[in-house]
Each structure stands twice: as structure tokens, then as C-alpha cells.
Amino acid sequence: MDARDGLLFEGVPLHTIAASVGTPCWITGANTFRQRAKTLKQAFEAHKLNMHLHFAMKSQDHQAVLTVLHHCGYGVDIVSGGEMIRALRAGIQPEGVVFSGVGKSDEELRLAIEKNIRQINVESAEELFRLNNIAATCGKIARVALRVNPDVDAKTHDKISTGRAGDKFGIEHNQAIQLYAQGASLKNIHLVGLAVHLGSQMLTAEPFRKGYSRLADMVREIRSMGHSVESIDCGGGLGICYKNEIAPSPDMLAGVIAETLGDLDVELSLEPGRWLSAPSGILLSRVIETKAGSPSFIILDAAMNDLTRPAMYDSWHGIVPVAPTALSTPTAPWHVVGPVCESSDIFARARFLPENLKRGDLVALLDTGAYGSVMSSTYNSRPLATQVLIDNGKWAVIRQRQTIEELIASETVPEWLHSHHA
Ligand SMILES: *Cc1c(COP(=O)(O)O)cnc(C)c1O
Numbered sequence: 001m002d003a004r005d006g007l008l009f010e011g012v013p014l015h016t017i018a019a020s021v022g023t024p025c026w027i028t029g030a031n032t033f034r035q036r037a038k039t040l041k042q043a044f045e046a047h048k049l050n051m052h053l054h055f056a057m058k059s060q061d062h063q064a065v066l067t068v069l070h071h072c073g074y075g076v077d078i079v080s081g082g083e084m085i086r087a088l089r090a091g092i093q094p095e096g097v098v099f100s101g102v103g104k105s106d107e108e109l110r111l112a113i114e115k116n117i118r119q120i121n122v123e124s125a126e127e128l129f130r131l132n133n134i135a136a137t138c139g140k141i142a143r144v145a146l147r148v149n150p151d152v153d154a155k156t157h158d159k160i161s162t163g164r165a166g167d168k169f170g171i172e173h174n175q176a177i178q179l180y181a182q183g184a185s186l187k188n189i190h191l192v193g194l195a196v197h198l199g200s201q202m203l204t205a206e207p208f209r210k211g212y213s214r215l216a217d218m219v220r221e222i223r224s225m226g227h228s229v230e231s232i233d234c235g236g237g238l239g240i241c242y243k244n245e246i247a248p249s250p251d252m253l254a255g256v257i258a259e260t261l262g263d264l265d266v267e268l269s270l271e272p273g274r275w276l277s278a279p280s281g282i283l284l285s286r287v288i289e290t291k292a293g294s295p296s297f298i299i300l301d302a303a304m305n306d307l308t309r310p311a312m313y314d315s316w317h318g319i320v321p322v323a324p325t326a327l328s329t330p331t332a333p334w335h336v337v338g339p340v341c342e343s344s345d346i347f348a349r350a351r352f353l354p355e356n357l358k359r360g361d362l363v364a365l366l367d368t369g370a371y372g373s374v375m376s377s378t379y380n381s382r383p384l385a386t387q388v389l390i391d392n393g394k395w396a397v398i399r400q401r402q403t404i405e406e407l408i409a410s411e412t413v414p415e416w417l418h419s420h421h422a
Pocket residue numbers: 056058059077100101197199200201235236237238271272273274275
């Protein structure tokens with residue numbers, strides 16, 4: 001390896017991966033995940049908090065990633081039966097699985113009860129009573145926390161804010177106490193405590209402090225009514241620096257939790273997603289074409305069907321040329337787009353990249369490990385991209401590129417259409 005290898009990720013030259021498996025290609029760094037998992041864990045230890053950590057696997061659900069985090073002592077926060085099966089298959093123990101989500105089907109709840117997962121976070125009175133009935137038919141007692149909507153503004157993008165009054169998530173906090181009392185008398189429910197999740201990509205301490213303080217008040221009130229509260233699930237939402245944001249540290253979050261919930265004598269858990277997965281992944285892509293004009297366009301072989309976040313949340317991602325010559329080339333403002341037939345298929349506007357970037361050149365889209373590959377679709381009949389894992393200098397394909405044949409294999413055309421000519 002030498003300087004001509006250009007951009008590396010965890011020590012591996014990206015051009016070698018592109019040459020071997022093609023582009024677009026998602027690349028995950030196992031050691032980045034491990035390092036971040038450890039940093040987060042140590043922040044809570046430093047504040048003398050015994051925090052149970054459950055990775056929000058909706059941000060990155062590959063079984064290889066779950067295996068890495070399992071070995072770091074992490075469980076998972078799931079939002080569907082599919083995620084449950086995936087996590088158990090990856091070796092996560094049922095005791096490490098927490099089930100969140102605003103709409104869980106009977107089948108999903110039954111599966112959760114039968115597998116004896118750690119906890120189900122219930123989001124409405126209706127769901128609580130339905131769960132009690134399902135648990136009764138299974139002859140089991142479900143461990144349940146009530147997810148509270150504390151009416152706190154997470155001060156993040158509207159589409160990833162979840163804890164304001166009027167958001168679809170959680171139980172209104174002034175109804176939750178009454179429901180807790182009702183739930184405590186249900187035969188097939190063991191109410192263990194409260195859960196909260198305020199939103200994603202949160203960049204300041206204040207919403208966390210407000211939300212957790214409100215929860216602490218509720219715990220005291222519920223206890224004063226004679227009910228027990230054993231655990232609090234603090235949710236996820238810790239933000240990262242994508243561009244130039246001042247990202248909060250895990251130490252800040254641990255400090256706020258220690259300050260607001262530390263003296264309640266409850267078991268604590270956290271559901272971090274993005275903070276662990278975003279910087280652990282990149283999307284590698286090749287320039288299909290450049291188009292000179294005002295503005296000038298770089299057209300990549302990756303598109304909004306692969307990485308949806310820019311189109312959906314106006315998110316900003318670093319875009320870095322892989323070739324080392326880029327370092328000594330003057331730059332020009334480019335619009336960086338994908339080939340999908342939508343105007344929203346645009347990754348960046350007026351981004352300064354080498355003025356002579358050309359067809360065939362490679363670029364890496366940074367911090368795309370969270371809500372990246374998991375949100376991909378096959379829009380425009382574009383197959384799902386290859387996934388690669390790098391681990392201590394080795395690398396392996398962990399998901400083959402989908403073929404067009406696989407993509408259309410489950411479609412059928414009814415027989416009668418063949419004989420019907422208008
Ligand atoms: C999405 C989600 C998380 C993870 O959020 P991040 O911002 O990725 O940390 C945690 N808990 C629940 C209930 C979620 O829906």
C-alpha cells in the first residue's frame with residue numbers, strides 16, 4: 001500500500017474493493033463499530049451507571065453488524081417481527097431484545113411473547129389491553145414498559161421528531177399515569193416501567209434533560225400511588241457531526257441521565273442507533289458521466305434508491321474523491337446527482353470537488369452507515385447494492401449485489417392477460 005492507493009477505510013484501499021465487487025457498494029467498518037460501542041459503554045461506566053445498551057437495529061440491520069455488537073455486550077431495539085427474527089438468528093439472546101414501535105401486529109406480539117424477549121414497549125392503551133389478551137392465550141406474562149410521549153421538542157428535523165404532542169408516538173404523558181395504574185392490575189402483563197424516545201439526530205442536552213426530568217417526576221408519582229417502577233428505557237437519538245454541527249458527546253448524555261434518573265434506583269437502558277452506525281459506514285460510488293453547464297453535474301451510479309436520506313431529510317453527507325490526485329487539483333462547484341428519474345435524486349448542490357473529476361472516478365459518501373442500506377429500495381428496477389465488511393485489514397462481501405433476475409423472480413403475470421387483446 002502506498003500514497004497512490006488514495007482513500008482508505010479502516011486501512012483498506014477503496015479502489016481495490018470497487019475493482020473487485022463493483023459499485024455502488026456499501027462498506028461497513030467493524031472496528032469503527034467496536035470503538036464507538038466501547039466509547040459509549042465507558043461513558044456510562046464513568047458516571048457509575050449500569051446501562052443496558054440495545055442497538056436500534058433499524059439504523060443498520062445486517063446480521064454481521066449485529067454479531068459484532070453482540071460481542072461488545074449489546075442487545076437490540078427492534079421495531080418489527082422481521083427484525084426480531086434477524087436479531088435472534090444473529091445470536092442475540094431474547095433477554096437482549098426490546099420491541100418498540102407504534103403499530104405491532106397480533107402476530108408480532110405473539111412472536112415476542114413466545115420468544116420471551118426482554119421487554120415490549122407499549123404505545124397506547126389499546127395496545128396494552130390487546131397485548132394482555134394475546135399473552136393470556138399464550139399462557140404467558142409479558143414484560144412491558146409504557147412508552148410516554150413527554151411533549152418535548154427534540155429540536156431536530158421535523159421528520160425525525162417523535163416526542164412532541166401530536167407526534168404519532170407514545171402515550172400522552174397525562175394519560176400514562178392512569179394507564180400505568182390500570183396496567184398494574186392486568187393478569188398477563190408485568191409492568192416494569194417507562195420508556196421514552198424523543199427523536200433522532202439530537203444535538204443539544206436540553207431536550208434530553210427535559211424529557212428525562214418529566215419521566216422522573218412520573219416515576220415518583222406512580223410510586224406514590226403504590227405501584228412499582230423497576231426500569232426506564234431512555235431511547236436513542238444522540239446526534240453526530242455530518243458537516244460542521246457541534247455533536248454532543250456520550251459523556252454529556254451520561255451526565256444528563258445520571259443527573260435526572262440516577263437516584264431513582266431503577267434499571268436503565270438506552271437504544272442508540274445512528275451514533276453507532278452512521279460513521280461506521282460509507283457508500284462507494286463511481287461517476288457515470290459528468291455534464292458541463294451551469295450548474296455542472298456529476299452523475300453517480302449510486303442514487304436515491306440506495307441512499308434515501310438526502311431526498312427525504314435534506315441530509316448533508318461528505319463526498320470525497322478516492323483518487324489521491326484529487327488532493328492537488330483545483331476544485332469547482334458541482335451538483336452531485338444519481339441516475340433516478342426524480343428531481344429529488346440529488347446528493348449535493350454546488351459541492352466543491354475536483355474540477356477535472358470524470359467518468360469512471362470513484363467517490364465515497366461519508367457517514368452513510370445509519371439509515372442508509374436499510375432504507376434502500378429497488379425504484380427504477382435498480383437492484384440492491386453489494387455490502388462489504390472490513391475487519392482488521394480483511395474484507396468480505398456480506399451481501400451479494402441483487403440481480404435483476406432476483407428482483408423480478410417473485411412477480412407473476414396472470415394467465416388471462418396473455419389472451420386479452422383490447
Ligand atoms: C429510531 C429509534 C431509536 C434510535 O434512534 P437513533 O437516532 O438512531 O439513535 C431508538 N428508539 C426508538 C424507539 C426508535 O424508534
